Amino acid sequence: MFEMEFFRPLSTGFLSLASDRLIDYLHQTENGLPVTTLLPPEGLRRAYTEGGIPLGLEDDQNAEAPEKLLEAMRLTLQYSTCTSHPLFFNQLYGGPEPAGIAGEWLTVVANTNCHTFEVAPVFTLVETEVLAKLARVIGGPYSDAHDGLFVPGGSIANIYGMHLARNRADPEVKRRGAVGGPHLVAFTSEQAHYSYLKAVALTGLGSDNLIGVACDDSGAMCPAALQEAIMAVKGEGKTPFFVGATAGTTVTGAFDPLEPLAEVCREHGLWLHVDAAWGGAALLSRKLRHHMAGCEQADSLCWNPHKLLGMPLQCSVFLTRHAAILKQTNASGAAYLFQPDKLNAEYDLGDKTIQCGRRPDAFKLWLAWKAYGDAGLERWVDRSAELAEAFARKIEGSKGAFQLVMQEAPFNVCFWWVPPQLRPFRPDQASAADKALLSKVAPAIKEAMQHKGDAMIGFQPLRDAPNFFRIVFAGAKLLKDCCLDDLLHQMDDYGQHLFPAQCNLDAGEI
Amino acid sequence: MFEMEFFRPLSTGFLSLASDRLIDYLHQTENGLPVTTLLPPEGLRRAYTEGGIPLGLEDDQNAEAPEKLLEAMRLTLQYSTCTSHPLFFNQLYGGPEPAGIAGEWLTVVANTNCHTFEVAPVFTLVETEVLAKLARVIGGPYSDAHDGLFVPGGSIANIYGMHLARNRADPEVKRRGAVGGPHLVAFTSEQAHYSYLKAVALTGLGSDNLIGVACDDSGAMCPAALQEAIMAVKGEGKTPFFVGATAGTTVTGAFDPLEPLAEVCREHGLWLHVDAAWGGAALLSRKLRHHMAGCEQADSLCWNPHKLLGMPLQCSVFLTRHAAILKQTNASGAAYLFQPDKLNAEYDLGDKTIQCGRRPDAFKLWLAWKAYGDAGLERWVDRSAELAEAFARKIEGSKGAFQLVMQEAPFNVCFWWVPPQLRPFRPDQASAADKALLSKVAPAIKEAMQHKGDAMIGFQPLRDAPNFFRIVFAGAKLLKDCCLDDLLHQMDDYGQHLFPAQCNLDAGEI
Structure with a gap:
C-alpha cells in the first residue's frame, strides 16, 4: 500500500531526454544561436501559451505530459539569454565550463548539504581541500592558518567579512547586540561593489557608517584618503573597524593597492577584507598575481570562480586567516544537527555558517581544477x-x-x-x-x-x-x-x- | 590567434558520459545501493588515491584525463550519503524529484542570475509566477498584494523576515544603524530553528534580545506565554518588534498556533514571520492546511520546497504581504546593474535582495508543479x-x-x-x-x-x-x-x- 509510483509522473528516462537536449543546446551555443531573442514579457507569455504550456501556474493547475515539459524546457532555453554565446559580455560571468557543469549536475543528483560530515562526507573533505589549496595560493599567513566556506555569492561573502570584523571589534555584540555598543564605522572605496551597502543595512551598521573613500583615476582606493577618513572618524569619537577593499572593481576592474591599505589597517587595528570576487583569478597567474600583492595580509577575502573561471553559478569562496573566528561568530550548537555523539561529528562544517543547509559548491571547482x-x-x-x-x-x-x-x-x-x-x-x-x-x-x-x-x-x-x-x-x-x-x-x-x-x-x- | 579550444580539455561529449552515469546512479538508488558507505576521512582519502585521483589538490596540480574525472565522479557517488535511498530519513530532505532535477540541470546550463530581466527574462517571469501562485495558495491579504524572492535556504529566509521587520519598526536603521536607535527585542519559541539565533547575531540585534517563548508539550509556542514575554520586555522599557513563529518545528514537527499568535502580534504591533520551511507543504493539502490556519495573517513567511517536496537543494521561498518593503529595505540602486535606460528594466528583481547574483531556483519548482x-x-x-x-x-x-x-x-x-x-x-x-x-x-x-x-x-x-x-x-x-x-x-x-x-x-x- 505504500508504493510511491503514483508520485512520480516522470522517470529517470525523462532525465535522459532532458540531458540530451541540454547538451545539444550547449553545442548550438557555439554555432550561431542568437545571444538573446528579445521579447517583452507579454511576448514571452504568448510564446509559452502557443507552445501549449503557459508560463502561469493556474489556480487549478493540471499535470502536464512529459512532452509538454520538454517543450517548456526547449522554450526556456530558446528565450533565455545565452550566456555561453561567444559575444555575451554583459556580465562578469559567461559560459559555464563542462567539468563545472558535470560537477554541478552531480551535486544536484547527490542532493545533500555541507552541514554535517555524515550526510556529505566527500563534499565536506572536498570543500576543505579546495579551501586549503586556495589558502596556499594566497600564501603568507594563510599557509599557516585559515578557515573558510563556499557561500551563496560574493555579496554574502562580503557580508561575512563585515560580520566577522564586527565580532572581533566588539566581542559582546553577538550577545548584547549593537545597541549599547561602540559606534562602529566601516570604509570602502567609492567604486566598491554595492554589496557593502547591503551589508551595512543587514548588519544594522547603517549606511551613515559606511564611508566611501576617494579613488584615483583608475578607480583604485587612495591609501592617503583612507588614512584621512579614518582620522576624521576617530576625531568624531567613533570607532573605525573595517575596510572593504576591492580587487577588480565591477566597472573599471581596478585593483585597490592592498599593501598600503593593509599597512593603514594595521596601524589602526582595522579588519581588512578584500572583495576579489572578480580579480581574485589573478592569483592563479604568475604574470598577473602582482595585482593581488598584499592580499595575504588581509583578514579575509572573497573570490568567485563562477565569474572569470566559468564555474556554473554559484561558486563563491570566503576565506579568513583567523582560524577560529567563523565558529566564534556563527556557532549556535544546534543539538538536533551537530550531535557530538554521532560519528565523525568533528568534521561538521555547518556550525560556522549563517545558513543551515548549504550547497556543495566546492565540488565543481574541485573537478574543474583536476581537469x-x-x-x-x-x-x-x-x-x-x-x-x-x-x-x-x-x-x-x-x-x-x-x-x-x-x-x-x-x-x-x-x-x-x-x-x-x-x-x-x-x-x-x-x-x-x-x-x-x-x-x-x-x-x-x-x-x-x-x-x-x-x-x-x-x-x-x-x-x-x-x-x-x-x-x-x-x-x-x-x-x-x-x-x-x-x-x-x-x-x-x-x-x-x-x-x-x-x-x-x-x-x-x- | 584567439581560439579558445586550449581552455577546454573537456567537450560536451564528456557531459554525455557524465549524465549517463548520473542517471544510472539514480536507477541504482532504487535497487539496493547502501544508504551510506561509512568511511572515516582517511579511508575516503585512500579510496580516491587508489582510484588514481587523490582528494587533495596538489601544490603543482596536473591536469587529469577525462577517464580520471569520471572515476572521481563515480567515487563521489559511491561514497556520498545516498539521500535518494528509500531508508534515508536523516534530514528534512530526501531524494530529488526528476522534474526538479531536469529543471535544475537546465538552470546550470543556462547559467545566469535572476538579478535583471535582460539576462534572465524567462526565469524572472517564472519566479514572479511561482510566487504569485504561492501567494494565492496562502490566500487572505496575500491574494491582494505580496512580494517575495527565492533565497539560498530557510535560514536566510528567516534572516529576511527579521531584517524587514526591523526596518519597519525602525525606518531610520538603514541609514543611522542600530546604535542610537530603539532597543529592539525579538521572540521565538524555545523549539524554533537555530537560524533565528544566527539572525540576531548577523543583524546585530544580539542573542540577549531574542526571547525563547515557552512551548506546550507538543513543541508549539504558547500564545499566553508570548503575551507575558512581550509585557515583560515592555516593562523593561525595550521595544518588542518581531515574532518568529514556526510551522513544523525541526524536531517534533509542531505547528505554532498562528491565529492566536497573529492576534497577539496585532495587539502589540509586532511583525509576525512564520518559518514554514518544513510544514509549509501542508498548504497544498485540503486535509492538512488547517495546520497553517492564520498564516495568511503573517507579515512574512518562508517555505522550502526542497524539503518535503523533493526539489533539489536549494529551493526556498520568502514571501511577504507588504509589497514595497523588500525594495525599501534592500535597494541600493547600483548604477552599473540596474540601469533605468536599458530595456525592460522595470522587471528587474535584483535590487530587492541582499545578494547580487541569485540562482533561478524557482524554475525547477515551476517545472515540477507543471508535472x-x-x-x-x-x-x-x-x-x-x-x-x-x-x-x-x-x-x-x-x-x-x-x-x-x-x-x-x-x-x-x-x-x-x-x-x-x-x-x-x-x-x-x-x-x-x-x-x-x-x-x-x-x-x-x-x-x-x-x-x-x-x-x-x-x-x-x-x-x-x-x-x-x-x-x-x-x-x-x-x-x-x-x-x-x-x-x-x-x-x-x-x-x-x-x-x-x-x-x-x-x-x-x-
Whole structure:
C-alpha cells in the first residue's frame, strides 16, 4: 500500500531526454544561436501559451505530459539569454565550463548539504581541500592558518567579512547586540561593489557608517584618503573597524593597492577584507598575481570562480586567516544537527555558517581544477587578460570611432563609441549637451544588438563619464580573433546609423 | 590567434558520459545501493588515491584525463550519503524529484542570475509566477498584494523576515544603524530553528534580545506565554518588534498556533514571520492546511520546497504581504546593474535582495508543479502524512520495544527503542541512570545501521527526553510498506543485540 509510483509522473528516462537536449543546446551555443531573442514579457507569455504550456501556474493547475515539459524546457532555453554565446559580455560571468557543469549536475543528483560530515562526507573533505589549496595560493599567513566556506555569492561573502570584523571589534555584540555598543564605522572605496551597502543595512551598521573613500583615476582606493577618513572618524569619537577593499572593481576592474591599505589597517587595528570576487583569478597567474600583492595580509577575502573561471553559478569562496573566528561568530550548537555523539561529528562544517543547509559548491571547482591543472587555469586567466589587452589595442586603432574611457585594467576595458561630431571626446571639456548625447549612444547600440541578437555588452555611467561600454572576457566561451573585429564593425555600423554625423540631441532620441 | 579550444580539455561529449552515469546512479538508488558507505576521512582519502585521483589538490596540480574525472565522479557517488535511498530519513530532505532535477540541470546550463530581466527574462517571469501562485495558495491579504524572492535556504529566509521587520519598526536603521536607535527585542519559541539565533547575531540585534517563548508539550509556542514575554520586555522599557513563529518545528514537527499568535502580534504591533520551511507543504493539502490556519495573517513567511517536496537543494521561498518593503529595505540602486535606460528594466528583481547574483531556483519548482499539477502535489503531501501516521501506529503496535516520545505531528514521528528493562519508559519517573542508558541507544543503533548501510535516521535529545529518533518522509523516494516493517525489525534486532536485557550503563558503552 505504500508504493510511491503514483508520485512520480516522470522517470529517470525523462532525465535522459532532458540531458540530451541540454547538451545539444550547449553545442548550438557555439554555432550561431542568437545571444538573446528579445521579447517583452507579454511576448514571452504568448510564446509559452502557443507552445501549449503557459508560463502561469493556474489556480487549478493540471499535470502536464512529459512532452509538454520538454517543450517548456526547449522554450526556456530558446528565450533565455545565452550566456555561453561567444559575444555575451554583459556580465562578469559567461559560459559555464563542462567539468563545472558535470560537477554541478552531480551535486544536484547527490542532493545533500555541507552541514554535517555524515550526510556529505566527500563534499565536506572536498570543500576543505579546495579551501586549503586556495589558502596556499594566497600564501603568507594563510599557509599557516585559515578557515573558510563556499557561500551563496560574493555579496554574502562580503557580508561575512563585515560580520566577522564586527565580532572581533566588539566581542559582546553577538550577545548584547549593537545597541549599547561602540559606534562602529566601516570604509570602502567609492567604486566598491554595492554589496557593502547591503551589508551595512543587514548588519544594522547603517549606511551613515559606511564611508566611501576617494579613488584615483583608475578607480583604485587612495591609501592617503583612507588614512584621512579614518582620522576624521576617530576625531568624531567613533570607532573605525573595517575596510572593504576591492580587487577588480565591477566597472573599471581596478585593483585597490592592498599593501598600503593593509599597512593603514594595521596601524589602526582595522579588519581588512578584500572583495576579489572578480580579480581574485589573478592569483592563479604568475604574470598577473602582482595585482593581488598584499592580499595575504588581509583578514579575509572573497573570490568567485563562477565569474572569470566559468564555474556554473554559484561558486563563491570566503576565506579568513583567523582560524577560529567563523565558529566564534556563527556557532549556535544546534543539538538536533551537530550531535557530538554521532560519528565523525568533528568534521561538521555547518556550525560556522549563517545558513543551515548549504550547497556543495566546492565540488565543481574541485573537478574543474583536476581537469585543467594549475597550468590550465593559469593559461585561462592569462588568456582573459590577453583578450582584454588585444581588445583595447583594437579600440585605440579605431581612428577615433571608439575611445577608451581610461587605460584598461587587466580584465576590463571601458570604452565609448563616439558620434563623429564629438571626436575626440574629452569629458573635462565636453558640454552638457555633448554628454547628454553621448549618454544615449551605449543604450541605443546595445538595444540594437539585443534586437538583432548578435551581442550583449553592458554599459553604465560612472562619475562624470556618460554611459560607456564595459567589456570583460569571462567564462569558458569559444572566441575567435575575428569575432572581436566583427563586433567592433557591427557596433560602428549601428553607431553610424543611429547617430549620423549631423545628429543632435533630438535625433539621438530613438 | 584567439581560439579558445586550449581552455577546454573537456567537450560536451564528456557531459554525455557524465549524465549517463548520473542517471544510472539514480536507477541504482532504487535497487539496493547502501544508504551510506561509512568511511572515516582517511579511508575516503585512500579510496580516491587508489582510484588514481587523490582528494587533495596538489601544490603543482596536473591536469587529469577525462577517464580520471569520471572515476572521481563515480567515487563521489559511491561514497556520498545516498539521500535518494528509500531508508534515508536523516534530514528534512530526501531524494530529488526528476522534474526538479531536469529543471535544475537546465538552470546550470543556462547559467545566469535572476538579478535583471535582460539576462534572465524567462526565469524572472517564472519566479514572479511561482510566487504569485504561492501567494494565492496562502490566500487572505496575500491574494491582494505580496512580494517575495527565492533565497539560498530557510535560514536566510528567516534572516529576511527579521531584517524587514526591523526596518519597519525602525525606518531610520538603514541609514543611522542600530546604535542610537530603539532597543529592539525579538521572540521565538524555545523549539524554533537555530537560524533565528544566527539572525540576531548577523543583524546585530544580539542573542540577549531574542526571547525563547515557552512551548506546550507538543513543541508549539504558547500564545499566553508570548503575551507575558512581550509585557515583560515592555516593562523593561525595550521595544518588542518581531515574532518568529514556526510551522513544523525541526524536531517534533509542531505547528505554532498562528491565529492566536497573529492576534497577539496585532495587539502589540509586532511583525509576525512564520518559518514554514518544513510544514509549509501542508498548504497544498485540503486535509492538512488547517495546520497553517492564520498564516495568511503573517507579515512574512518562508517555505522550502526542497524539503518535503523533493526539489533539489536549494529551493526556498520568502514571501511577504507588504509589497514595497523588500525594495525599501534592500535597494541600493547600483548604477552599473540596474540601469533605468536599458530595456525592460522595470522587471528587474535584483535590487530587492541582499545578494547580487541569485540562482533561478524557482524554475525547477515551476517545472515540477507543471508535472504534478495541484492534485499531484496534494497527493504527495498527504502521502507524507499518511506514512507518518502509519509509522506511528506501527510503533504503538510494537509491544513496548518502540515507544512514541509524544503524539506524532502531521509529518514527524519521534520515538525510542527502549531496552527491555526500561519498558515502559516514563521520562518523568526515570532515574538519571536510566536516562543515561537510554541516551546511548539511538546513537548506537544509528551507528550500527550506518556501518551496515541499511538506513539513516536522525536522533537528538530534547529538554528532558534522552536521545530519540525522529523519522520524516521527505523527498521523492520510492518506499514500500514492507520497508518500514523491515526497518523496525532491523532496529529491534540491533537494539536487542547492543542492549541485552541485563545490560547496565557500562555494558551500554559500546
